[in-house]
Amino acid sequence: MTAEGVQPPAPAAQESGGRLAIADLEVRFGARRVVSMADLRLDHAEIIGLAGESGSGKSMTTLAILGLAHTVGATVTGSITLDGLELVGLGSDRLRAIRGRRIAAIFQSPSTAFSPVYKVGSVFVRALRLHGAGKSEAEDRAAEAMRQVLLSPDLMRRYPSQLSGGQLQRVAIAVAVALRAEILLADEATSALDVTVQAEVLDLLRGLRESIGMSILFISHDLAVVAELCDRVAVMRSGVIVEQGLTGEVLSAPADAYTIELLASVPKLAGAP
Amino acid sequence: MIETPVIAPADAVLPRGVRLRRALRANPLLTVGGLLVVLIILVAIFAPLLAPAAGDAGTATHPLDVLRGPSAVHWFGTDQVGRDILSRVIYGTRVSPVIAVIVLAIACAIGIPLGVAAGFLGGWVDELVMRVTDVFLAFPPLLLALALAAVLPASLTSLTLAIAAVWWPWYVRLLRGQAASVAGRPYIETCRALGISRTRIIFRHILPNSITPLLVQVSLDIGGVILTASALSFLGLGAQDPTPDWGLMVAEGQSYFTPDWWLVTFPGIAILVTAFAFNLLGDGLRDLLDPKRSFLP
Amino acid sequence: MLAFVARRIALAVLVVVGVIVVTFVVAHVVPGDPAATWAGPHASAAQIAAAQKFLGLDRPLPVQLVSYLGGIVRGNWGISIHTHRPVLSDIMTAAPATLELVISALIIALIIGIPFGLISARRPGRVADQVIRAGSIFGVSMPIFWMALILQLLFSQKLRWLPAAGEYSPALLFSHPLVKRTGFPVVDSVIGGNWPMLGSTVVHLILPAIVVAAYPAGLIARMVRAQVLDTIGEPHILNARALGFREGQIFGRFAMKLAWPPVSAALALVFGYSLVNTFLVEAIFDWPGLGSYAAASIATLDTPAILGVTLFVAIAYVVANLVVDIVQAAIDPRIRLR
Numbered sequence: 034m035t036a037e038g039v040q041p042p043a044p045a046a047q048e049s050g051g052r053l054a055i056a057d058l059e060v061r062f063g064a065r066r067v068v069s070m071a072d073l074r075l076d077h078a079e080i081i082g083l084a085g086e087s088g089s090g091k092s093m094t095t096l097a098i099l100g101l102a103h104t105v106g107a108t109v110t111g112s113i114t115l116d117g118l119e120l121v122g123l124g125s126d127r128l129r130a131i132r133g134r135r136i137a138a139i140f141q142s143p144s145t146a147f148s149p150v151y152k153v154g155s156v157f158v159r160a161l162r163l164h165g166a167g168k169s170e171a172e173d174r175a176a177e178a179m180r181q182v183l184l185s186p187d188l189m190r191r192y193p194s195q196l197s198g199g200q201l202q203r204v205a206i207a208v209a210v211a212l213r214a215e216i217l218l219a220d221e222a223t224s225a226l227d228v229t230v231q232a233e234v235l236d237l238l239r240g241l242r243e244s245i246g247m248s249i250l251f252i253s254h255d256l257a258v259v260a261e262l263c264d265r266v267a268v269m270r271s272g273v274i275v276e277q278g279l280t281g282e283v284l285s286a287p288a289d290a291y292t293i294e295l296l297a298s299v300p301k302l303a304g305a306p
Numbered sequence: 307m308i309e310t311p312v313i314a315p316a317d318a319v320l321p322r323g324v325r326l327r328r329a330l331r332a333n334p335l336l337t338v339g340g341l342l343v344v345l346i347i348l349v350a351i352f353a354p355l356l357a358p359a360a361g362d363a364g365t366a367t368h369p370l371d372v373l374r375g376p377s378a379v380h381w382f383g384t385d386q387v388g389r390d391i392l393s394r395v396i397y398g399t400r401v402s403p404v405i406a407v408i409v410l411a412i413a414c415a416i417g418i419p420l421g422v423a424a425g426f427l428g429g430w431v432d433e434l435v436m437r438v439t440d441v442f443l444a445f446p447p448l449l450l451a452l453a454l455a456a457v458l459p460a461s462l463t464s465l466t467l468a469i470a471a472v473w474w475p476w477y478v479r480l481l482r483g484q485a486a487s488v489a490g491r492p493y494i495e496t497c498r499a500l501g502i503s504r505t506r507i508i509f510r511h512i513l514p515n516s517i518t519p520l521l522v523q524v525s526l527d528i529g530g531v532i533l534t535a536s537a538l539s540f541l542g543l544g545a546q547d548p549t550p551d552w553g554l555m556v557a558e559g560q561s562y563f564t565p566d567w568w569l570v571t572f573p574g575i576a577i578l579v580t581a582f583a584f585n586l587l588g589d590g591l592r593d594l595l596d597p598k599r600s601f602l603p
Numbered sequence: 604m605l606a607f608v609a610r611r612i613a614l615a616v617l618v619v620v621g622v623i624v625v626t627f628v629v630a631h632v633v634p635g636d637p638a639a640t641w642a643g644p645h646a647s648a649a650q651i652a653a654a655q656k657f658l659g660l661d662r663p664l665p666v667q668l669v670s671y672l673g674g675i676v677r678g679n680w681g682i683s684i685h686t687h688r689p690v691l692s693d694i695m696t697a698a699p700a701t702l703e704l705v706i707s708a709l710i711i712a713l714i715i716g717i718p719f720g721l722i723s724a725r726r727p728g729r730v731a732d733q734v735i736r737a738g739s740i741f742g743v744s745m746p747i748f749w750m751a752l753i754l755q756l757l758f759s760q761k762l763r764w765l766p767a768a769g770e771y772s773p774a775l776l777f778s779h780p781l782v783k784r785t786g787f788p789v790v791d792s793v794i795g796g797n798w799p800m801l802g803s804t805v806v807h808l809i810l811p812a813i814v815v816a817a818y819p820a821g822l823i824a825r826m827v828r829a830q831v832l833d834t835i836g837e838p839h840i841l842n843a844r845a846l847g848f849r850e851g852q853i854f855g856r857f858a859m860k861l862a863w864p865p866v867s868a869a870l871a872l873v874f875g876y877s878l879v880n881t882f883l884v885e886a887i888f889d890w891p892g893l894g895s896y897a898a899a900s901i902a903t904l905d906t907p908a909i910l911g912v913t914l915f916v917a918i919a920y921v922v923a924n925l926v927v928d929i930v931q932a933a934i935d936p937r938i939r940l941r
Contacts (some may be wrong), residue, residue, distance in 0.1 A: 355849055377753055437621070440621070444621070445913075445920070446876050446916065448879045448915075449879045449913055450913070464880070529743075540746075541883070543883070543901065556748065560887075563756065581746070589736075
């Protein structure tokens with residue numbers, strides 16, 4: 034049973050857009066179906082949590098949204114629309130234009146997120162130039178974004194091995210910010226970080242939603258973090274959404290047995306909104 | 307696209323024969339290599355039956371039949387003393403591959419004990435063995451084998467010894483790595499604490515673990531040794547007439563090469579096909595058994 | 604960085620000393636009497652004894668070894684029994700031609716090997732991959748002396764597309780003489796603006812370089828394929844894709860950059876192997892390099908010359924590995940920060 038008819042928080046930013054709508058999404062490896070998602074919607078400046086254990090298909094959802102499912106040998110059917118534009122089956126050129134530029138992603142392990150042989154800023158600037166910025170414009174935007182995530186632009190001249198996990202994750206977020214992405218897919222983005230660093234990153238994400246109206250799909254197995262950050266939450270099990278709704282409602286009065294199980298295994302909720 | 311594994315975990319419960327056949331189908335290169343190798347071995351075993359003129363592989367000469375091109379009677383033509391080249395090429399399967407096997411047997415006989423000692427005992431034994439090995443590995447194999455073969459009287463024996471003297475360091479390194487990694491594992495300490503002798507540990511744990519990489523390395527090396535041996539014979543440092551060694555045949559045919567192309571062509575193809583077959587096999591085995599292995603040339 | 608370089612050089616020096624010792628040991632495995640060979644077939648006992656003294660063969664072995672070591676360092680690499688000239692000067696005369704050949708071969712090998720390796724890695728397991736893998740193994744299995752003969756027959760004799768032998772057309776020496784500055788004909792032609800000569804040297808290089816390039820090309824293609832496949836599954840590749848980079852950039856830039864260290868290590872290896880392979884090929888192409896010198900020395904059983912060449916190539920191999928190590932550390936910060 035799902036709770037529907039939710040009101041997104043009033044947009045606090047100038048930009049609009051960033052509306053993702055997933056309908057009847059199926060991701061398969063050959064005959065094996067790993068994701069079967071009937072309905073998930075992410076609205077402008079909204080933060081939605083996608084919760085579930087490992088293997089529930091959360092990461093495959095991320096890959097499917099990015100149009101990268103084929104790189105691991107999976108096939109995608111169904112509908113994923115970005116502001117009305119259908120992404121499934123879209124030509125690869127157009128998908129690449131959207132990747133990074135309109136939909137950005139950060140992943141679990143920040144220390145392996147950057148190529149070890151390139152300076153952190155190098156790929157950063159190159160990505161900006163890929164999406165149309167000139168050289169000096171790209172460098173300026175990159176530096177600006179670094180400041181927005183409270184990092185010194187000098188850190189861009191370092192190699193990944195010379196930065197901490199928290200710093201690297203913030204750089205990854207900075208890339209999304211610099212590219213002016215409307216949607217951020219955060220796949221277990223804080224799972225590998227210390228609690229204090231985690232808190233900083235969560236603050237940052239909240240701030241982005243406030244300042245530039247970024248929509249965030251926050252994927253995590255950690256219900257406590259989801260509870261803290263997300264407006265709405267969808268609980269996933271074996272590729273299917275078993276329950277979704279306002280975070281407060283779902284977590285205080287779970288309807289599905291699995292959600293109850295998950296909640297029971299969380300040691301302490303950091304205060305439901 | 308990522309490679310799907312050859313044998314998916316769920317298949318592990320299938321009978322061995324089915325697994326093997328699936329693996330072979332997924333690895334066409336391995337299959338081709340394996341079949342070719344079996345073919346070559348069969349030719350070597352049944353050489354007397356297959357060769358039209360078995361004596362030509364030995365001391366027979368036919369002065370009236372010299373330098374005849376390929377024909378129905380002599381498929382590969384005849385050489386400068388009238389010997390049937392097809393027969394000599396067939397008997398050649400008994401020369402190079404056998405040398406390769408002997409060389410690698412010697413290399414293992416020296417390399418395995420030294421490597422295990424170095425890896426297992428560690429300390430100064432390890433240092434000493436590794437420094438000596440490093441010096442030998444500083445020579446490209448063919449080079450040192452060549453120098454050795456050049457100063458020894460030219461014969462198949464010198465050739466075999468020269469190549470063996472050059473090849474053993476690779477096996478020291480291989481076994482040292484295996485022994486060192488096994489010796490470092492916690493359960494070995496438990497074994498020692500329980501008073502289990504070192505010898506038992508070596509035979510029960512280190513050696514069985516090393517069989518797979520050893521097998522892969524040997525199959526990869528056979529091709530290399532065959533090429534080295536034929537190169538040395540080509541230079542005149544190995545097999546001597548009338549031994550039907552392919553490298554020697556190419557060297558002998560060189561002076562007649564321009565009009566009489568068959569003397570050089572067919573023995574050379576034999577070397578190529580044989581080395582190719584063993585390399586395919588070795589490569590396929592490596593992919594099958596040790597997919598994580600770093601590349602060893 | 605400096606400490607790293609210093610350590611590596613010290614190690615290399617140690618290895619070179621070991622190499623010299625091994626060469627010395629090999630020299631003394633020689634059956635037969637070098638003094639007798641030196642003195643000639645009709646020498647008397649007294650002349651042989653004098654030759655022994657001259658060659659220092661009457662001293663105890665350890666003394667000979669030390670003197671040999673000292674001699675090597677000072678540039679005395681022995682005297683060729685065949686040419687009666689110092690081995691080192693023979694080698695230095697012959698070396699440039701071989702280096703030119705090997706370097707050209709390696710360039711060809713990179714030009715062929717890297718793209719094919721990348722193509723192979725793009726779609727592993729498919730037809731193109733299997734064909735390229737088979738081709739690489741083919742290249743690595745090629746008996747190089749045979750390939751030289753066959754290619755020479757095909758392209759020089761039968762098709763007449765390429766010259767059969769020599770570094771350049773000897774007729775050109777009259778109309779457009781080559782001024783020797785570096786000893787490398789191609790380089791000298793460019794420096795002197797001698798375009799006809801340049802054309803001739805390049806055309807003469809093609810066949811021998813292709814033959815020598817077969818093994819390295821095969822090896823490099825396999826290496827690139829293996830390394831790129833290893834890298835392509837890593838998280839930072841996913842990140843790069845998520846940023847919108849094209850697949851071509853993913854493979855050619857991101858994956859390839861990580862493949863360079865092992866590929867350059869392989870380059871050092873094939874440099875050494877190719878130097879030796881020229882021994883088999885140069886005589887066939889009348890190429891006046893180390894290979895011809897070595898082949899001639901083998902044919903005449905000129906032990907000092909054989910050992911001199913062995914030492915030279917081994918040292919060149921050690922140096923090549925050293926250079927690659929240092930360059931790798933300069934490019935990949937993880938190596939020197941270790």
